[in-house]
Amino acid sequence: MFIVAVFYGRTYLFEFAGIDDEANLQGNPLITGSVGLAEAWVRPFLHLYIPVSYSFWRALALVLGGIKPAGFHLANATLHGLNAGVVFLLLRRWQPALTRAAASVGALAFAVHPLQVESVAWVSSARDLLATFWSLIALLLYVYPDHKQRRFTLAFATVAFCLALLSKPTAVVTPLIAAVLIVRRLWQRPYRDTLLLWSLMAVAAAALSAHLQPAVENPFVVPWHQRPALVLAALGFYAQKLAWPIGLSADYGLTPVKIMRSVPLLATGTIFAIAALRSVGLRLFVIGLLPTLGFVPFFYQAISAVADRYTYIAMLGPGLLMAMWWRRGPQLHWVLTATVIVWACLSALQMDHWASRIAVARRMVATNAESWFGYFNWGSALLEQGDGEAARHYLEASIRIRPWFPDSHYNLALADVASNDLSGAEEHLRANLHFGGANASALIWLGHVLALQGKYDDADPFFRRGLSLDPTHAGGRLHFARMLRAQGRSDEALEQLDLVGPSGLTDLHYHTLRGELLLAKGEAAKAIEAYEQALVLGAHDAATYANLGVAYLRTRDYLRAEEVLQKAIARDPYKPEALHSMGLVYEATGRKDEAIAVWTTASGQGFQPAITALRRIRLTKPKGQEFRR
Structure with missing residues (x-):
């Protein structure tokens, strides 16, 4: 034994x-x-x-x-x-x-x-x-x-x-x-x-x-x-x-x-x-x-x-x-x-032929040249490794041998998305649904691909049908909410986020999107909670810090706003949104020269709000000073 x-x-x-x-x-x-x-x-x-x-x-x-x-x-x-x-x-x-x-x-x-x-x-x-x-x-x-x-x-x-x-x-x-x-x-x-x-x-x-x-x-x-x-x-x-x-x-x-x-x-x-x-x-x-x-x-x-x-x-x-x-x-x-x-x-x-997924697939193909299953597994393994171009070769081989296998079409669609071939992804997702019947993931991905192409009206029913089959699909809720936000339907987008299950609450993208929607709605205090949770989950990018700075700015917490905006600028010194918000903080705290400096940098990138703010502050008459003819 x-x-x-x-x-x-x-x-x-x-x-x-x-x-x-x-x-x-x-x-x-x-x-x-x-x-x-x-x-x-x-x-x-x-x-x-x-x-x-x-x-x-x-x-x-x-x-x-x-x-x-x-x-x-x-x-x-x-x-x-x-x-x-x-x-x-x-x-x-x-x-x-x-x-x-x-x-x-x-x-x-x-x-x-x-x-x-x-x-x-x-x-x-x-x-x-x-x-x-x-x-x-x-x-x-x-x-x-x-x-x-x-x-x-x-x-x-x-x-x-x-x-x-x-x-x-x-x-x-x-x-x-x-x-x-x-x-x-x-x-x-x-x-x-x-x-x-x-x-x-x-x-x-x-x-x-x-x-x-x-x-x-x-x-x-x-x-x-x-x-x-x-x-x-x-x-x-x-x-x-x-x-x-x-x-x-x-x-x-x-x-x-x-x-x-x-x-x-x-x-x-x-x-x-x-x-x-x-x-x-x-x-x-x-x-x-x-x-x-x-x-x-x-x-x-x-x-x-x-x-x-x-x-x-x-x-x-x-x-x-x-x-x-x-x-x-x-x-x-x-x-x-x-x-x-x-x-x-x-x-x-x-x-040795079982040491990895690719080793298993390689053995399948070596012993059976018509192993569509081997080609599928080989391509899927490469796709998981992030090599979409190499994966495409094996997934296409699988489809040539057995064109009605739905999973090959699904994975090839993911490879198409990775290479930004949205029309190809749409074609293969429709083939997946044709051969495999309705499944939540394919429906949601098709909705997402259509949304990325700006086909919002076509995407909407696929999102809704997919989410009706799998109401707990957190990724689907997020993609649907993003599309609704792009259409200016922020309230509906927030409703979708409210339906996200526990698994989605650990996704930093859920909290950053929620923060953006709440900020746009004028609920700065709730937006701060969402962004802070995103930071806890690892969202330490310049955009998140910049948006959090805006939320603190709107609540007039200038000290905290300046702190997080500095982190945003440290990550991206030329991010115009962060520079513009920092200028507003400087202006609110009486530091006009510093405000002019950051707005000047942002204006150099053609950021219109910074250009407007710069014109406004330069035209403002200082106290105790009169204009002379």
């Missing part, structure tokens, strides 16, 4: 892979804490009801003080090490005749096969690790319970199985694995009754999962009469990768239609299925794959009908097979040991 955890420990240095990590973690209110954890147990999220996994991630984020990749990767490596340890115990309990060496080889085969790398190195796959952990605990208690407390042991096994289902519904295969492991004892009532209960629980979990993941979202659903071919072809693929784990990737591009056309995979799958009838280990491998072989459609089939992570619990079968072969004699020991070492070396190399 410790060896396995250490072996995968270098993933501690890896970044998030980007494949759903944003949605599952950073963008998941159940993990970030923006909603109560009880929500995870009440309703599904992202078409999955997996409250145990969400609770695990939430607890991990609290312990780490945030969603940090190092801690989450370390948790995955630890879970995988625990699973390897439980596999060792399960093999020993299932076959007491197995030596420690045999069970160790079996556990290591389960742990270090290259097919397992994706499940460990991809943070979001902690769901698979947790579900397998609880399934293995359930099997450990079920296979050989304490006969003195058999009922209690089987009850605990049932609780563990329930936790497995609530971690990820792919644990539905656990009853079948249990039946294979204790086939000779199924007639005994405690085992039979427990297995019946587990089967009912599995059926309920499968029905719930099918209900939450509607097949209409998957454009690659195949007819029922073709699914046996899909299952055999997928099984053939996994059999090949089990025996020859080379060229592994997160995107094989093998959609159901493509994989069914492969005669070699169909032949391999058929042979493997026949062999599984005679081998317990191969039979367990097939059973572990059942939820994702293609009998039931699932959303990822739109990208690939096969994926390494689907083999995670299935690798119990090859592990058991390796342990059984160890018993055949010393002549096989060297072969099995060498096999495990080769697998470990290949896994070490495979881990």
Whole structure:
């Protein structure tokens, strides 16, 4: 267990892979804490009801003080090490005749096969690790319970199985694995009754999962009469990768239609299925794959009908097979040991392809030139790094391969905005809405892009529709308020800011905009509060200090006004607004020469209020002095 955890420990240095990590973690209110954890147990999220996994991630984020990749990767490596340890115990309990060496080889085969790398190195796959952990605990208690407390042991096994289902519904295969492991004892009532209960629980979990993941979202659903071919072809693929784990990737591009056309995979799958009838280990491998072989459609089939992570619990079968072969004699020991070492070396190399989001995407494209998903992730990663021009190349490649994928259009629109190509951004945002349906972010961004082009009447309905879908979208409220201010609708702009939720209150732009609107409305005291809060949040730019100076000037707090205006001028010595306001402070406090000096500087930049003030003060007759003809 410790060896396995250490072996995968270098993933501690890896970044998030980007494949759903944003949605599952950073963008998941159940993990970030923006909603109560009880929500995870009440309703599904992202078409999955997996409250145990969400609770695990939430607890991990609290312990780490945030969603940090190092801690989450370390948790995955630890879970995988625990699973390897439980596999060792399960093999020993299932076959007491197995030596420690045999069970160790079996556990290591389960742990270090290259097919397992994706499940460990991809943070979001902690769901698979947790579900397998609880399934293995359930099997450990079920296979050989304490006969003195058999009922209690089987009850605990049932609780563990329930936790497995609530971690990820792919644990539905656990009853079948249990039946294979204790086939000779199924007639005994405690085992039979427990297995019946587990089967009912599995059926309920499968029905719930099918209900939450509607097949209409998957454009690659195949007819029922073709699914046996899909299952055999997928099984053939996994059999090949089990025996020859080379060229592994997160995107094989093998959609159901493509994989069914492969005669070699169909032949391999058929042979493997026949062999599984005679081998317990191969039979367990097939059973572990059942939820994702293609009998039931699932959303990822739109990208690939096969994926390494689907083999995670299935690798119990090859592990058991390796342990059984160890018993055949010393002549096989060297072969099995060498096999495990080769697998470990290949896994070490495979881990490098999961070091970062770009590394994952690069591997996708290298193994599948038509990987629109790889190009999308590559471009998205570059966009996050601020390299919009480089991102554009990969996002456009993704769209060429799959033009109807809405997220590629959305991210390309963001790249267009960054390069000030507003017409291009508008085109891609409209494409996003066309292919993906209404979503708040795209609607709000389209409103913002239209507003930047001065198309206020066109932008207004998009803002309102987007904010009706997501009333808590603080950025949308701010952009909408800015547009309303540009239209001279300050009162409506303030109403939008009043609707900003708690997350927006920590945005300095919210407070600076609020200050501007209140200042324009003549409510200087409230504007001061807004600007002071903006300063607390880090708004130390010249414009904020200049506007705050104006607010203090209007309340006749000349001392404070002079103090903040000096900070504005220190940051921008030629900012005309700050210079003009400073001149008003000097004039109000009787320092005419200083007022003339700063107004002269501002006038040199063509700032009309300063020019007017300069003319006025020069025409003012000093006390006790008369004009002479």
